[in-house]
Structures are given as structure tokens and as C-alpha cells.
Amino acid sequence: MxxxxxxxxxxxxxxxxxxxxxxxxxxxxxxGTCVGIMGRDSVILAAEKKQLSILLADPKSSEKMYKIDxxxxxxxxxxxxxxxxxxxxxxxxxxxxxxxxxEPMPVESLVQxxxxxxxxxxxxxxxxxxxxxxxxxxxxKHNGYQLYQSDPSGNYSGWLAATxxxxxxxxxxxxxxxxxxxxxxxxxxxxxAKVLSKTxxxxxxxxxKMEFLILSADEETGKVSQRIMPDEELAEILxxxxxxxxxxxxA
Amino acid sequence: xxxxxxxAMIVMAGKNCVGIASDRRLGWNKQMTVAxxxxxxxxxxxxxxVGLAGLGTDVQSLxxxxxxxxxxxKLREEREMSPKAFSAMLASLLYEKRFGPYFVEPxxxxxNEDGKPFISSMDFIGAPTSAEDFVVQGTCYSQLHxxxxxxxxxxxxxxxxxxxxxxxxxxxxxxxxxxxxxxEVHIITPEGTYTRTLKSRQD
Numbered sequence: 385m386x387x388x389x390x391x392x393x394x395x396x397x398x399x400x401x402x403x404x405x406x407x408x409x410x411x412x413x414x415x416g417t418c419v420g421i422m423g424r425d426s427v428i429l430a431a432e433k434k435q436l437s438i439l440l441a442d443p444k445s446s447e448k449m450y451k452i453d454x455x456x457x458x459x460x461x462x463x464x465x466x467x468x469x470x471x472x473x474x475x476x477x478x479x480x481x482x483x484x485x486x487e488p489m490p491v492e493s494l495v496q497x498x499x500x501x502x503x504x505x506x507x508x509x510x511x512x513x514x515x516x517x518x519x520x521x522x523x524x525k526h527n528g529y530q531l532y533q534s535d536p537s538g539n540y541s542g543w544l545a546a547t548x549x550x551x552x553x554x555x556x557x558x559x560x561x562x563x564x565x566x567x568x569x570x571x572x573x574x575x576x577a578k579v580l581s582k583t584x585x586x587x588x589x590x591x592x593k594m595e596f597l598i599l600s601a602d603e604e605t606g607k608v609s610q611r612i613m614p615d616e617e618l619a620e621i622l623x624x625x626x627x628x629x630x631x632x633x634x635a
Numbered sequence: 636x637x638x639x640x641x642x643a644m645i646v647m648a649g650k651n652c653v654g655i656a657s658d659r660r661l662g663w664n665k666q667m668t669v670a671x672x673x674x675x676x677x678x679x680x681x682x683x684x685v686g687l688a689g690l691g692t693d694v695q696s697l698x699x700x701x702x703x704x705x706x707x708x709k710l711r712e713e714r715e716m717s718p719k720a721f722s723a724m725l726a727s728l729l730y731e732k733r734f735g736p737y738f739v740e741p742x743x744x745x746x747n748e749d750g751k752p753f754i755s756s757m758d759f760i761g762a763p764t765s766a767e768d769f770v771v772q773g774t775c776y777s778q779l780h781x782x783x784x785x786x787x788x789x790x791x792x793x794x795x796x797x798x799x800x801x802x803x804x805x806x807x808x809x810x811x812x813x814x815x816x817x818x819e820v821h822i823i824t825p826e827g828t829y830t831r832t833l834k835s836r837q838d
Contacts, residue, residue, distance in 0.1 A: 453706070475710050483703045528746055 387503040393506050393513060400420040404513060405506050408536035411515035415582040416448065419550040420519040421563070422531045423572040426600035427521040430457045430576040432549070432584050433595050446612065449597045453478040455488050455522050455608040458597055462516035463538075470514060474498050483623035491522035495532045495540050503538025513537070517548045523608050545575075551583035558582050569598060573613075575624050581625075589626075591619040636738040637780050638665060641813030642675055642688035643773035644755050645783060646805055647743040648766075649796035650822040653745040653752035656800040657686050658773070658808050659817030671816040671837060678828060679705050680715050682746040684821055689759065690738035700728065710717070712786070717757040718745020718753035722763060729761030732813045736760050741773045754835045775811030782807045793829070801833055809836060 393404040416432040426487045431448035447464055452455050452474045460467040468501075479496050482488035503512045513536040519533040533548060534540035549554035558579050567575065573596060581589040596613040644657040661673035676686045677698050687694040702710065708716050716724075722743045729737060739819060756770035757763040757767050757816040764770065769787055772778035782803040793800060800820050808815035818833040 451709075451710060472711075479703045479706050482706070485697050486699070505711060 385527040392448045392510065392562060393451065394508070394625065395584065402506060402537070405537045408513040408515045409517070411536070412462040412517040412548060413550060414504065414602065415517075416458040417547060417551060417555060417580060418448065418461045419545075419547045419555060419576045420521055420531045420533070420569070421545045421559075421576050422521075422529050422543070423569055423573045424566040425529075426569045426572065426598050427529050427531055428569070428572040428576050428581055429457065429519060429521050429597040429599070430587045431459050431461075431595045432580055435593070443452075446595060448595055451610060452494065452520075452522075452609075453482070455490055455601070456494055456520060456526060457522070457597060457610050458518045458520045459515060459597070460518060463606075466514040467516045467518075470498060470502070470516060470518075475532075488524060488558065490524045490526050490589070491530045492532070492542075494522075495520050495534060495632070498542045499534050499538045502534070502536060506537060519546055519548060521597075521599050523599065525606055528603075529599075531600070537585070547579060549583075549584065549606055551585070553588050555579045555583045568601070570621070573577050573598070573618075573621055575629075576620075577622055577625050578629070583606065591622060591623055594622075636735050637689045637740065638713070638774050638813060640673075640689070640691040640694075641665075641773050641774050641811075643771075643779060643808045643811065643814035644675065644688050645720045645769060645771050645779055645800055645802060646742045646756070647684065647769040647783070647787065647796060647803075648752035648754050648789075649730065649748075649789075649822075650790040650792055650820055651750040652793045652796060653744045653746055653754065654793070654796045654800045654820060654822040655684050655686050655742065656804040657688075658804065658814045658815070659819060660815055661691055662813055664814065668816055676819065676821060677701070678720070678821070679682040680709075682715065682719050682720050682823060684744045684823060685721075685780060686742040686744070688740045688742070688770070688774075693737040693739045697737050697741075698726075701725065703782065704728070710799070718747060722746065722753075722755040722757075722765070726757050726763045727762035729757065729759060729829070730738040733760055737786055741769050742772050742821060744821075750825050761790060768774075773811075775807050778807035778810045780817075793824055797822055797829075799829070805833065805835055 416434040421428045478489045487576040533546045545559045601608040636720040639690040641662040646655045657676045663669045740755040769783045818835045822829045
């Protein structure tokens with residue numbers, strides 16, 4: 385019915401919707417699932433690694449996880465090419481702030497900036513919106529650990545735990561029941577792995593199909609470290625998780 | 636312009652190590668000494684140290700600009716910048732401001748992946764020179780150059796390098812009113828960077 389109002393981003397539909405933006409948001413729901421969990425002394429980002437073809441060469445770097453600056457990282461769901469552009473923009477923005485103010489850019493400011501950039505593609509120029517959703521994780525001295533989700537409309541919100549991408553409603557419901565605040569890093573990783581197993585619909589989650597990034601800060605020195613978990617470490621935690629869930633239903 | 640604040644620095648190559656020595660004076664208008672702990676030497680990654688001789692404000696601004704560029708390079712290329720690439724980038728940066736330049740004459744001390752030292756210096760509009768032995772910059776350029784020519788020998792180990800750098804710098808700045816007032820030496824080796832401040836004449 386409102387098909388004639390969905391060809392252009394710069395036109396509202398009679399119901400007051402921007403269809404192009406909504407279609408862009410749908411583009412993300414086909415992408416590999418991403419999970420973000422904020423713990424007591426770290427933020428965990430996890431993603432499903434989709435293997436599209438055995439002919440693909442081994443990637444030298446992740447196509448889901450990206451470092452924006454020393455203290456900010458993100459995980460991507462959606463069109464990878466669109467993501468590259470935005471990540472480059474984020475990196476430039478963060479460095480420009482550091483250059484100008486001689487201190488790291490606050491996480492929320494960076495997210496706002498990128499979202500403003502995304503929003504301009506929903507209002508000007510006749511260009512289509514970016515078909516990417518992000519989970520940004522970071523630490524700064526103003527607000528400590530933070531986790532933000534942003535979508536193609538340019539909206540963002542802060543979360544304690546979030547998931548985007550394929551099957552995220554299932555992930556969200558699991559988080560609603562199992563998430564607690566102030567979990568330690570290992571528990572956060574296990575919870576994220578549990579969510580991914582559910583969204584991937586897999587009874588046998590393996591370390592090669594997942595990717596985990598741990599961001600943690602030394603609050604005194606302000607130094608933030610980001611670490612992608614190696615497969616062996618992840619496999620060990622997954623095994624522990626398997627054993628726990630196997631005995632969960634027992635009396 | 637290069638003599639408003641005062642500076643002196645030397646970069647020397649050793650055997651699988653490289654060292655940089657610099658004074659610490661910040662003068663004002665060729666007359667007063669305003670600080671004796673002004674930082675002119677900056678370690679930009681594990682294997683590159685840059686010394687910026689010249690106008691103090693440009694030293695600081697250029698250092699921020701270099702940090703900006705190094706950070707982006709590391710994020711995009713997912714590897715550290717090599718000393719050679721860094722030197723080329725710095726020369727290019729300076730030439731961009733050909734008709735309104737940074738009044739800075741840099742020296743670059745770096746260690747390549749294979750442990751071999753890399754040395755270069757350039758003028759304030761980015762004309763580079765690379766050498767095998769040493770490079771100098773500063774208000775006492777001739778004094779520094781003369782001292783290095785006399786005391787330098789190839790393939791020094793890090794202790795000999797440290798000693799030579801210290802002696803060359805101290806002797807040269809003692810014959811220059813605009814540099815001195817403190818000295819620091821950094822030696823980059825494959826194991827890490829060693830920094831020492833020298834006790835020197837405060838005049």
C-alpha cells in the first residue's frame with residue numbers, strides 16, 4: 385500500500401515511517417549474530433563467524449571485530465563494505481579528537497558522531513542509508529565501561545547486554561533471563577557463548593565458528609587493553625559451558 | 636626561527652642498536668632559559684624514536700600530528716610502521732607546508748625488523764638524508780658534527796654507544812649558549828629501549 389513511498393530515503397510515508405531506513409535495518413537481521421555483554425571489569429563482544437565457502441582464503445583479520453582506537457572497539461552486523469567506510473570514519477574521528485584535545489575521545493561522543501554521520505544519509509543527498517549495525521564497546525575515565533548499539537537510522541542506545549543480527553530475538557530473551565550485572569569476565573564469556581549457541585541453533589558450538597573480544601581497563605593508569613581470544617582458550621570455556629548446560633536440567 | 640628556543644641532538648648507529656641523545660633546554664627569545672626538562676625526543680613505537688629540533692611550539696604540534704598518523708597507520712595496515720616509511724612520511728608532512736613550514740629539523744632513530752639500525756634526518760621542508768653512521772641537528776650543528784666525526788666508530792655495542800653519544804653531546808652543547816641545560820639518551824635494541832638522563836652543566 386505504501387510501496388510508492390519507499391523508493392526514496394528522503395520521503396516519509398503517510399504513516400510517518402521512513403521505509404528505506406527500515407529496510408536497511410532488516411538487512412542487518414540476516415547477518416551473523418553479535419553479542420555484547422558488560423561485566424564488572426570488562427566488556428565482552430562476541431560474533432558468529434559465518435563460513436560462506438571453503439574456497440575462501442583464510443582472512444588475515446577479522447571481518448566482524450574492529451579496533452577503533454586503543455579504548456574503543458566494535459563488532460559489525462550487516463554489509464561489510466558499508467561497515468569499512470564507517471569504521472574508517474570512526475577511526476579518523478577518534479584520532480582527530482586525540483590530536484585536538486590530547487586525551488582519548490569519550491566513547492559516547494564517538495558513537496554520537498558516527499550516528500550523526502549515519503543519520504545524514506537518511507535525510508540528505510538521495511543516498512541510501514548504511515546497511516550496518518554496530519555494537520560499540522569501550523572504556524573512558526568519565527563513564528567507565530560502556531556498551532552501545534547503533535543502527536542505520538542513526539539511533540543509538542546504551543546497553544548492559546545486547547545482541548544484533550540473525551536470531552537476535554532468541555538471543556535477547558536468553559539475556560533477559562540469564563543476565564546479571566557485575567559478572568566477572570569468565571562468566572560474561574560463558575553467557576555470550578550460551579547466547580551464540582542458541583542463536584546459531586547449534587547443539588555443538590565450536591570455537592572456530594565464534595570470535596570473542598575482551599576489552600578491559602586498568603582503572604588507575606587508564607590503559608585499556610583489547611584481546612581477541614585464541615581458539616584454544618575459547619574451546620576450553622565452551623567445554624566448561626557444555627558440561628554445565630548438560631547438567632542444568634538434572635534434579 | 637630555529638634559534639628562538641634552542642636544541643641539540645644526535646642519532647648514532649651501533650651494532651644492532653641505535654641511540655639518540657638530546658638536550659633539554661627551552662629558551663625564550665634567545666635570552667632566557669624557561670625550562671630544563673623540555674621533551675624533544677619522542678618514542679613513537681617500539682622501534683622508532685624521533686627527535687625534533689627547532690621551534691618549541693612546532694615540536695609539540697608535529698609530535699601530535701605524528702602520533703595521529705602513526706595510530707591511523709597501525710589501525711588500517713594492522714602492522715607497525717617501519718622506520719623507513721616513517722621517515723618518508725615525515726618528509727612528506729614537512730613538504731606539505733612548503734610555503735608556511737614547521738620550523739623543525741627532525742632526526743629519526745629506528746631499528747628495522749632484522750635488527751639493523753636505521754638513521755635519517757631532514758631539513759625543515761623535508762629534504763631527507765640517510766646515513767650509515769650518525770646524523771645531527773640543532774643550534775650547535777657544527778660542534779655536534781665535529782664531535783661525532785672525532786669520536787664515532789662503527790659497530791659499537793649499546794654501552795659504548797651510550798658513552799659516545801653522551802660525550803659528543805655534552806662537549807658540543809658546552810660550546811653553544813642556546814642548547815644544553817640537561818641531556819637525555821635513549822638506546823633502542825631488539826630487547827627494548829633504555830633511557831637515561833645525564834647529569835650535565837646547567838648553564
